[in-house]
Amino acid sequence: MSGQNTSEQPLAPAPSLRELFFGMLQVAISSFGGGLSAWSERIVVEQRRWMSDEEFLTGLTVARLFPGPNQINMAVYIGASFRGLAGALVALAGILLVPFSFLMLLGLAYFYLHEVESVGAVLSGVVAAAAGMALSMGFKIAGQYVRDPVAVVFAAAVFLALNNFHQRLIPVILVSGPLAMAWYWPRRGKRELQP
Amino acid sequence: MSLAIPVLLAAKAACEPVRMTDWHNLLGVIWDFLSLSLFSLGGGNTLLAEYHSIAVHKYCWITSDQFADIYAFAEAAPGPSSMIVGLLGMGAAWREGPLWALLSGIAAETAILLPSTLVMVVASLSWSRFKDSPWRMAFERGMGPITLGILFAVGLKILQTADHTPLAYGVSVLVCFLMLRTKISPLWFMGVAGVLGGLGWISRY
Numbered sequence: 001m002s003g004q005n006t007s008e009q010p011l012a013p014a015p016s017l018r019e020l021f022f023g024m025l026q027v028a029i030s031s032f033g034g035g036l037s038a039w040s041e042r043i044v045v046e047q048r049r050w051m052s053d054e055e056f057l058t059g060l061t062v063a064r065l066f067p068g069p070n071q072i073n074m075a076v077y078i079g080a081s082f083r084g085l086a087g088a089l090v091a092l093a094g095i096l097l098v099p100f101s102f103l104m105l106l107g108l109a110y111f112y113l114h115e116v117e118s119v120g121a122v123l124s125g126v127v128a129a130a131a132g133m134a135l136s137m138g139f140k141i142a143g144q145y146v147r148d149p150v151a152v153v154f155a156a157a158v159f160l161a162l163n164n165f166h167q168r169l170i171p172v173i174l175v176s177g178p179l180a181m182a183w184y185w186p187r188r189g190k191r192e193l194q195p
Numbered sequence: 196m197s198l199a200i201p202v203l204l205a206a207k208a209a210c211e212p213v214r215m216t217d218w219h220n221l222l223g224v225i226w227d228f229l230s231l232s233l234f235s236l237g238g239g240n241t242l243l244a245e246y247h248s249i250a251v252h253k254y255c256w257i258t259s260d261q262f263a264d265i266y267a268f269a270e271a272a273p274g275p276s277s278m279i280v281g282l283l284g285m286g287a288a289w290r291e292g293p294l295w296a297l298l299s300g301i302a303a304e305t306a307i308l309l310p311s312t313l314v315m316v317v318a319s320l321s322w323s324r325f326k327d328s329p330w331r332m333a334f335e336r337g338m339g340p341i342t343l344g345i346l347f348a349v350g351l352k353i354l355q356t357a358d359h360t361p362l363a364y365g366v367s368v369l370v371c372f373l374m375l376r377t378k379i380s381p382l383w384f385m386g387v388a389g390v391l392g393g394l395g396w397i398s399r400y
Contacts, residue, residue, distance in 0.1 A: 088316045132373075158343075
């Protein structure tokens, strides 16, 4: 976002596989308190100068558009842009190694200890808070669709199919996806209401 | 060194957990995650209800309460919350001992990430050709409302999985409100609620 000053300085040469791995490792470790996306930008654009701001934002667009976790997709984009498939896999390993190992340790501790009463008591509070986070996900993106009645109808239909009619996710997407794509297929002159 | 955890699934006796040492089951599980991978719209959380149905109802690896616990870990721990799949894989093979559990966790996480990663590699390398294609625009705009509908359904499912008392529902709604209106890190909400739970003020049932 803060384009000017960074884009004036020249970019660094394309990172090697090794540099990709350690760069992504640094992103993962730096973001231990949260803010993975901001750290990724700081390290890849500002510190290491692998990409310009513009290239980075393009990457974010691609990462959000395609299936998969956004931050992981971003690492894959960075790796693939410089070193193809090998770069993507190396970047993926770099971004996942520490957080995933940490989570696996947490998981091992949990499965050993979850029968302990005090652990269960603490968790009964934690899960209520976590459920609140899950609930907020829909509301967070709802604002951009409320003025498009067709979008609301699509969202409501998908919600009802999953929640009230207990349909599975994959068939719901396979049916609603093409319909929505047909409706939103870009046409000249008609309905150019970009959110 | 298989430490026997005696009543891991006592409550759900009706549903027989599958054994992950049977390669047939293992392949089935890997296939489930592989096939879900490309349907993770909007960053991955859209798959949570599917994960619940696979882990709790289809294969009976864990109870619904354990699913709520695991979801909380995935949200609280650093890194993308879609790493919950690693924890599910771990729960799936816990009966065969911690080493199997670890391998199964890694296998499950690899399976959920592999297809989307390969697609992402192709997308990254050919983006300039896709950029202005009508397919891209239709996909981007069309998938938005669908993601919205899925996220509401997923949020409700997690809510029903985690909360069983009016107080717990109240805590969740409050956290949801604070998440939308403030920039406070969610770790604080989980920390405070954890302390309240430890003091016995919030109980699961």
